Amino acid sequence: MSSAPEFDPLHPDGGDPRSVDVNAQYAGYEYHYIYLVFCAFIVWLIIPGIGLLYGGLARRKSALSLLFQSIVVAAVVTFQWMFWGYSLAYSRTAGPFIGDLANFGMKNVVVAPSIGSAVIPEIVFCLYQLLFCACTVQIVVGGAFERGRILPSLVFGFFWATVVYCPVACWTWNPNGWLFNLPSLDFAGGGPVHVASGWSALAYAFVLGKRKTKVEKLRKPHNTTLVFLGTVLIWFGWFGFNGGSALNGGLRSMYAAFNTNTAASTGALGWVMVDYIRHRGKFSVVGACEGAIAGLVGITPAAGYVSVWLAAVIGFLTAIVCALCNNLNDWLHIDEGMDVFKLHGIGGMMGSFLTGLFATSAGKQPLPSSQTSYPLPCPPSYR
Structure with missing residues (x-):
């Protein structure tokens, strides 16, 4: 196998395909970026999955607008990401808090080795991270359902991705980010x-x-059926969401995928158990779906760092805590009917806390070269 490709500052776009074979630099590493492209394709399914989930949870008159919104939000975020979002999050010359406009308008985002992994072309890395941003914005706009109009929500989504998601992504995953370097x-x-x-x-x-x-x-x-179908698509898409975050087709990504399914399963069991006790022996399909999503949220920051049994504990505990916050809207005197804060805010904080508590020393280190084809040490966020 040839040595891993290196970024050439003199050719930041990766070279002119009319004069050089731009594929040659990735010879022997093709399966890494093919795997990541596949993960990106299945992550896309989370977007309509969220639309179906929200449409089923809402009243009938709002369902169609929520389905429509799921598609147009993805379209708006795609434009934002191409316009300046990718550059603000992942430019190589970024500061510790936000990137610059070195890649404004997708400038030089072509076939050079990406900032996340030397064996992933930048255009593939850009597509994968775009879908992360689109899914996140889709989650956020659920807070406005049945009150916020569609056009203002789209404008909000564009600017929220710019002033919130891109800086936080830069902190966390850009090698220049302050959280990355902790x-x-x-x-x-x-x-x-x-x-x-x-x-x-x-x-x-x-x-x-x-x-x-x-x-x-x-x-x-x-419509409980829509809730179920949306959850199925989200669960399936999360294999790419967590598995692909290793940014390679090595064993850690397979482990992360296994942990994803484990946490979703125990999350469903944890929420159903709470419902069974709370409602004196009655089960709820919606509760099982919410529990699975809570488990997926909880395992997201930990997927590549913990053993499978600890992943089961994380999913179970996160779902129980979220289920016990059933009356959160009444406590806070708000109307947040999609339970975004309960599932993603509280679930995300639980998952982050449990990651710090349960992450193993083996999980925090790159796999030995004899066990993975990944040629370079992984950045801490992607190991």
Whole structure:
């Protein structure tokens, strides 16, 4: 196998394909970026999954607008990411808090080795991280459902991604970021994705105020089947979300995928157990779905750092804590009907805390070269 490609400052775009074979630099490492492209494709399924989940939880008259919003939010974020989002988060000349505009308008984002991994072309890395941003914005706008209008939500999503997601992603995953250099442990986005989106959705709901409809009519999902289908797509997409965050096709990514399924499963069991006790022997499909999502949220920052049994504990504990916050809206006197803060804000904080508590010394170190084809030490956030 040839040596890993190196970034050439004289050719930041990776070379002119009319005069050189730009694929040759990745000879022997193709499966790494092919695997990441596959992960990106399945992460995309989370976007309609969230739309179906929100549509099922809302009232019937709001379901279609939430499905529509899931698609157009992805479109707006794609434009934002190409315009300046990617550069603000992942430019090589970024400061400790935010990137510059070195890659404004996708400048030089072509086939050079990416900032995240020397064996991943930058265009592939950019696509994968774009979908992270799109999923996060989609989660946030759930805080405005049945109150915020679609056009203002799209404008909000564009600027939220710019002033919140991109800086936090830069802190966490850019090698120049201040959290990256502590180093912090956040394998796939407990902070940038879940904590940021959960607290932002809470603020969004607080500013918009409560709906005027009676509370009893607001809390009943109009279509449990849509909730179930959305959860299935989210669960499936999360294999790419966590598994791909290793940024290689090595064994750590396989381990992260196993931990993802484990935490979702124990999360569903934990929430169902709470529901069974609370409702005196009755089960809830919606509760099982929310528990699975809570487990996925909890394991996101820990997926590549913990053993499989600790992943089970993280999913179980996160789901129980989120389920016990069932009356959170009443405590805070807000109307946040999609439970974004409960699942993502509280679940993300639980997952981040448990990552620090349970991360193993083996999980925090790169795998030996005899066990993985990944040629360079992984950045701490991607090990």
